[in-house]
Amino acid sequence: xxxxxxxxxxxxxxxxxxxxxxxxxxxxxxxxxxxxxxxxxxxxxxxxxxxxxxxxxxxxxxxxxxxxxxxxxxxxxxxxxxxxxxxxxxxxxxxxxxxxxxxxxxxxxxxxxxxxxx
Amino acid sequence: xxxxxxxxxxxxxxxxxxxxxxxxxxxxxxxxxxxxxxxxxxxxxxxxxxxxxxxxxxxxxxxxxxxxxxxxxxxxxxxxxxxxxxxxxxxxxxxxxxxxxxxxxxxxxxxxxxxxxx
DNA sequence: TTCCGTTATATTATTAAAAATATAATGCAT
DNA sequence: ATGCATTATATTTTTAATAATATAACGGAA
Numbered sequence: 001x002x003x004x005x006x007x008x009x010x011x012x013x014x015x016x017x018x019x020x021x022x023x024x025x026x027x028x029x030x031x032x033x034x035x036x037x038x039x040x041x042x043x044x045x046x047x048x049x050x051x052x053x054x055x056x057x058x059x060x061x062x063x064x065x066x067x068x069x070x071x072x073x074x075x076x077x078x079x080x081x082x083x084x085x086x087x088x089x090x091x092x093x094x095x096x097x098x099x100x101x102x103x104x105x106x107x108x109x110x111x112x113x114x115x116x117x118x
Numbered sequence: 119x120x121x122x123x124x125x126x127x128x129x130x131x132x133x134x135x136x137x138x139x140x141x142x143x144x145x146x147x148x149x150x151x152x153x154x155x156x157x158x159x160x161x162x163x164x165x166x167x168x169x170x171x172x173x174x175x176x177x178x179x180x181x182x183x184x185x186x187x188x189x190x191x192x193x194x195x196x197x198x199x200x201x202x203x204x205x206x207x208x209x210x211x212x213x214x215x216x217x218x219x220x221x222x223x224x225x226x227x228x229x230x231x232x233x234x235x236x
Numbered sequence: 237t238t239c240c241g242t243t244a245t246a247t248t249a250t251t252a253a254a255a256a257t258a259t260a261a262t263g264c265a266t
Numbered sequence: 267a268t269g270c271a272t273t274a275t276a277t278t279t280t281t282a283a284t285a286a287t288a289t290a291a292c293g294g295a296a
Contacts, residue, residue: 004135011220012130017235041272050255055274065234072273075262079271091234097227102129105223109212116183116209117135159242168285173244190243193293197241
């Protein structure tokens with residue numbers, strides 16, 4: 001038994017500005033879906049999130065950074081749509097890097113803890 | 119302006135066993151206070167946590183690991199008390215190590231993100 | 237034998253977070 | 267004009283997390 005099937009360490013890395021969470025795992029997932037679908041509505045649906053919550057997240061992000069992460073348009077042929085800006089793509093990839101780095105940094109103590117779990 | 123006063127990354131490292139969080143920042147803080155005070159009641163008060171919640175955390179921890187992290191006694195001269203076991207002290211220090219390692223691992227991308235924040 | 241401060245536990249109440257619902261606005265296409 | 271799929275926003279409802287309250291048990295000390 002090298003690893004216990006049931007056990008895991010999970011990270012929540014959150015970027016704060018004052019009291020507000022301007023980036024975290026939920027927002028990262030939302031932006032990832034948004035990049036694929038081109039629609040905030042579709043992105044929200046894919047992660048079983050209400051459109052309203054998704055929209056309020058985007059609003060907060062857009063006003064927290066020097067440049068908007070998401071550009072949205074309404075009306076038009078398909079009803080409208082939303083997409084990531086280059087700025088947004090960059091932030092998303094930096095966040096992914098943080099997740100990857102920290103997860104690998106934690107390997108040794110985590111193995112020890114795993115041994116201590118039932 | 120080297121760092122923005124207002125901004126921070128925060129980690130929530132959680133140890134899961136199935137759906138249950140068997141260790142995390144709250145439990146770590148509780149055990150730290152417990153080590154100092156020798157009383158679960160006092161430890162809870164120091165972090166403005168209800169005794170009931172503290173106790174249920176201890177209960178979950180004690181039944182999730184191969185050995186108990188906390189040993190409690192009731193009755194007696196001071197009414198009773200609780201203390202960390204060696205096993206508990208070890209887990210607490212491993213957790214602290216995870217926090218420290220991951221924070222330092224994240225330095226580079228975090229600096230970049232900080233620049234992007236308003 | 238009664239008092240004390242604690243652990244131990246269940247039940248109820250409060251609060252905060254999330255979800256659901258509703259509605260307006262947009263602009264292209266048919 | 268009307269329909270369409272979306273963004274944008276406010277309001278209400280529901281749910282889940284947390285806190286509060288209550289009570290029992292324990293065992294030494296005065």
